[in-house]
Amino acid sequence: MSEPANYRLTPDAAGFFGVYGGVHVPECLVGPLREVADAYNRISRCADFIAELRYIRKHFQGRPTPVSYCRRLSDRLDGARIYLKREDLNHSGAHKLNHCMGEVLLAKYMGKKRVIAETGAGQHGVALATAAAYFGLECEIHMGEVDIAKQAPNVARMKLLGAKVVPVSFGLRTLKEAVDSAFTEYLKDPVSTLYCIGSVVGPHPFPLLVRDFQEVVGIEAREQFLEMTGNLPEAVTACVGGGSNAMGIFRGFINDPTALYGVEPLGKGPKTGDHAASMTYGTPGIIHGFKCYLLQDDKGEPLPVYSCASGLDYPGVGPEHCLLADQGRASYQVVNDDEAVAAFELLSRLEGIIPALESSHAVAQAMHAARRYAPEDVIIVNLSGRGDKDMDNIRQYKEGRGQ
Amino acid sequence: MNRLAELFSSCARSRRAALIMYATAGYPDMARSEAAIEGAIASGADMIELGVPFSDPMADGPVICAAAKAAIEQGATLPGILAMAGRIRQRHPKTGLILFSYMNMIFHYGVDRLCEDFARLGGDGILAVDLPLEEREELLPSCRARGLHLIPLVSPATSLERARRIVRDTTGFVYYVSLRGTTGVRAAVAAELEERVRQVRQASPAPVVVGFGISSGVQAHRVAQYADGVVAGSAYVRCFADGRGFPEQLASANDLVGELAENLHVDP
Numbered sequence: 001m002s003e004p005a006n007y008r009l010t011p012d013a014a015g016f017f018g019v020y021g022g023v024h025v026p027e028c029l030v031g032p033l034r035e036v037a038d039a040y041n042r043i044s045r046c047a048d049f050i051a052e053l054r055y056i057r058k059h060f061q062g063r064p065t066p067v068s069y070c071r072r073l074s075d076r077l078d079g080a081r082i083y084l085k086r087e088d089l090n091h092s093g094a095h096k097l098n099h100c101m102g103e104v105l106l107a108k109y110m111g112k113k114r115v116i117a118e119t120g121a122g123q124h125g126v127a128l129a130t131a132a133a134y135f136g137l138e139c140e141i142h143m144g145e146v147d148i149a150k151q152a153p154n155v156a157r158m159k160l161l162g163a164k165v166v167p168v169s170f171g172l173r174t175l176k177e178a179v180d181s182a183f184t185e186y187l188k189d190p191v192s193t194l195y196c197i198g199s200v201v202g203p204h205p206f207p208l209l210v211r212d213f214q215e216v217v218g219i220e221a222r223e224q225f226l227e228m229t230g231n232l233p234e235a236v237t238a239c240v241g242g243g244s245n246a247m248g249i250f251r252g253f254i255n256d257p258t259a260l261y262g263v264e265p266l267g268k269g270p271k272t273g274d275h276a277a278s279m280t281y282g283t284p285g286i287i288h289g290f291k292c293y294l295l296q297d298d299k300g301e302p303l304p305v306y307s308c309a310s311g312l313d314y315p316g317v318g319p320e321h322c323l324l325a326d327q328g329r330a331s332y333q334v335v336n337d338d339e340a341v342a343a344f345e346l347l348s349r350l351e352g353i354i355p356a357l358e359s360s361h362a363v364a365q366a367m368h369a370a371r372r373y374a375p376e377d378v379i380i381v382n383l384s385g386r387g388d389k390d391m392d393n394i395r396q397y398k399e400g401r402g403q
Numbered sequence: 404m405n406r407l408a409e410l411f412s413s414c415a416r417s418r419r420a421a422l423i424m425y426a427t428a429g430y431p432d433m434a435r436s437e438a439a440i441e442g443a444i445a446s447g448a449d450m451i452e453l454g455v456p457f458s459d460p461m462a463d464g465p466v467i468c469a470a471a472k473a474a475i476e477q478g479a480t481l482p483g484i485l486a487m488a489g490r491i492r493q494r495h496p497k498t499g500l501i502l503f504s505y506m507n508m509i510f511h512y513g514v515d516r517l518c519e520d521f522a523r524l525g526g527d528g529i530l531a532v533d534l535p536l537e538e539r540e541e542l543l544p545s546c547r548a549r550g551l552h553l554i555p556l557v558s559p560a561t562s563l564e565r566a567r568r569i570v571r572d573t574t575g576f577v578y579y580v581s582l583r584g585t586t587g588v589r590a591a592v593a594a595e596l597e598e599r600v601r602q603v604r605q606a607s608p609a610p611v612v613v614g615f616g617i618s619s620g621v622q623a624h625r626v627a628q629y630a631d632g633v634v635a636g637s638a639y640v641r642c643f644a645d646g647r648g649f650p651e652q653l654a655s656a657n658d659l660v661g662e663l664a665e666n667l668h669v670d671p
Binding site for chain 1: 457458459460461462464465468469472475480481505506507508510511512532533534535536537538556557558559560561562565569580
């Protein structure tokens with residue numbers, strides 16, 4: 001590239017990141033989405049909103065989360081040293097609360113009485129229920145019956161936090177139907193309800209709004225690292241499902257000479273249905289109202305996806321990631337289940353930090369990439385969440401492999 | 404005069420609204436789907452919307468979602484549906500044929516290639532359900548180049564000002580519809596609907612058809628008083644969704660089409 005891209009210019013007013021993103025929705029959704037976009041542009045610039053969000057970040061979420069040096073892990077590796085941005089220490093144990101607090105605060109400023117969302121494994125539902133409880137707004141989470149049966153602890157958490165969990169009993173009774181069900185309910189009353197999406201996906205303005213609320217991760221990490229070392233890291237790495245935590249940390253370093261790595265789940269392998277690596281194996285397509293790299297079959301139907309980390313199994317990916325990949329600003333790599341689980345165990349044992357299986361993908365990639373760097377170089381991993389939630393998962397995974 | 408204009412003016416001459424049936428193409432399977440459409444045309448449908456099944460139908464209610472899923476499992480594909488459209492055209496030179504699809508299917512097939520193929524096979528227009536006004540340029544030039552109508556959608560949530568912009572350059576017809584949330588069979592047609600449709604009709608250079616969970620002759624008759632056409636979808640698709648044998652399902656589907664067709668006259 002002859003001239004550095006101006007990353008402040010995306011998305012454009014129509015919600016496009018290059019050719020990705022946009023508003024590919026039925027006509028009845030256009031009005032409500034426009035209202036959200038206009039309200040967000042207005043409210044997110046106002047001093048009261050910014051001050052209240054800052055207060056919440058500090059006094060409720062416990063931000064800034066630290067940046068930690070992994071001494072024992074780095075000693076093991078040949079090459080770069082590893083630092084972690086500790087989103088596992090964000091309130092409720094993952095980065096998700098960063099955008100949920102922003103979304104529900106926006107709902108409050110818009111005068112909404114209720115927030116609504118779908119959830120797959122329940123992480124987004126729990127984060128949104130947490131935010132809704134803080135603000136005293138009603139919260140309704142749509143969840144497939146199959147997922148409800150698999151994720152009893154998260155269902156209990158949502159209910160404890162005061163959310164209404166609506167079981168979705170049609171179709172495959174999983175995330176996809178939950179999206180349809182939540183959208184249907186939202187459209188019944190868009191005046192008093194705000195739909196709160198769970199990642200940097202969906203129609204405009206959601207990819208913009210969630211990215212902006214996650215940007216705090218990257219801004220903090222950059223400042224903290226500069227203060228600790230006086231330098232910038234050589235690379236930043238983060239896992240990518242929809243891509244919210246990755247977008248959050250990437251934005252902090254987007255105009256720096258720091259390499260950006262997104263890590264996609266290769267699951268059991270490159271065979272169709274065994275992974276969820278949309279950037280790596282997908283082709284441009286349209287899903288859930290936006291254009292992105294999409295895992296789809298030869299007819300244009302979205303493909304089934306899999307990862308041991310349920311937070312990463314999505315056939316699409318955030319539109320801004322697609323643009324960053326095309327521009328060569330970020331590169332996207334894959335890590336399979338085995339590598340992620342190995343990283344999960346190694347980080348636990350060497351650093352006393354149990355990472356989420358999602359985040360373990362980024363740890364694994366950093367361990368691998370470290371070899372290409374000099375010992376004075378640094379890779380910062382966005383440790384997007386803690387792994388307590390994955391203990392059952394890991395046990396099942398090991399049983400499945402006869403270990 | 405093009406086929407759709409001829410169709411609407413012929414209906415207007417006989418003082419009735421046009422009957423448009425939405426069918427999930429390839430449901431219950433490709434062969435029976437084609438037989439069902441034949442039955443619908445024989446029973447009085449003026450136009451067929453061939454719904455291309457998509458596994459992520461954001462805009463549809465449970466009935467059509469389930470039909471789409473079943474159709475995909477039975478091997479429905481866009482090339483197969485286009486070939487079926489070609490055969491229907493050969494048998495029925497006057498019936499309107501609209502391809503009703505989500506953008507990803509069109510995008511994946513190739514926008515230009517789809518318009519070229521559908522026009523060559525005798526299609527009249529394309530309705531892309533997740534292509535609002537702002538994104539229309541993705542499809543409109545290719546449609547125009549092949550002489551296909553791009554059918555715009557207006558929903559009850561659309562402001563009148565926006566509706567005016569949507570319908571401004573319309574050819575073919577405007578589809579006034581409430582997709583999502585309110586798709587499916589409704590007990591009664593909303594009272595305020597009439598006023599909104601009249602306003603859109605006033606602004607539109609093309610006829611305006613209404614799809615609003617219409618499932619009975621009584622409802623169809625009310626809508627026929629103020630719309631140029633009546634669309635029935637969920638109620639029709641549902642005829643094929645129970646455990647009866649196909650001949651029984653087809654008979655009740657044809658009965659429904661017949662009942663709707665008999666009730667489209669405009670009262671003097």
